[in-house]
Amino acid sequence: MPGTVISDENWEDFEPVEATCSDSELIVVLANGVKVSTPLWWYPPLLAATREARNRIALSPSGVHWPDLDEDLSIDGMLQGRRYPEAKPPAEAAE
Numbered sequence: 533m534p535g536t537v538i539s540d541e542n543w544e545d546f547e548p549v550e551a552t553c554s555d556s557e558l559i560v561v562l563a564n565g566v567k568v569s570t571p572l573w574w575y576p577p578l579l580a581a582t583r584e585a586r587n588r589i590a591l592s593p594s595g596v597h598w599p600d601l602d603e604d605l606s607i608d609g610m611l612q613g614r615r616y617p618e619a620k621p622p623a624e625a626a627e
Contacts, residue, residue, distance in 0.1 A: 546607050551596045553578065553586040560596060560610065568607070573622055574615030577603050 545564035552559050553572065560568045572579045578586055581601055590597040595606040 546611075547593050548591045548596055548607060551589045551591060553583070553589075555583070558596075558605075558610075560607065562607065568610050570610050570613075570615075571621075574619050575603070575605065576616055576619055577601055 545562065547563045548560045549563050550561040556572050558570050558572055558575070558578065562568065572586075578598070578601070581598070585598065585600040588598065588600050590599055594608070595604055597604045
């Protein structure tokens with residue numbers, strides 16, 4: 533979905549309706565039924581957080597918020613493949 537354009541006309545289709553974190557990925561279900569999955573290592577604050585803190589999630593019309601972590605991610609950023617600049621794949625981080 534990189535390159536997906538969210539316009540004012542179809543914004544509601546991209547509103548998150550559910551979000552969960554596993555130990556390795558963030559999964560967000562959108563109003564249009566699409567599941568967006570991104571690696572957790574893209575977001576170092578989420579990766580470092582406890583499972584409980586990662587799964588205390590508040591949804592907004594444009595993204596996902598973690599109140600305990602003061603962390604916000606936009607659906608637009610996820611669809612465009614944006615990650616933290618300092619994020620490193622697990623194999624690279626282990627070196």
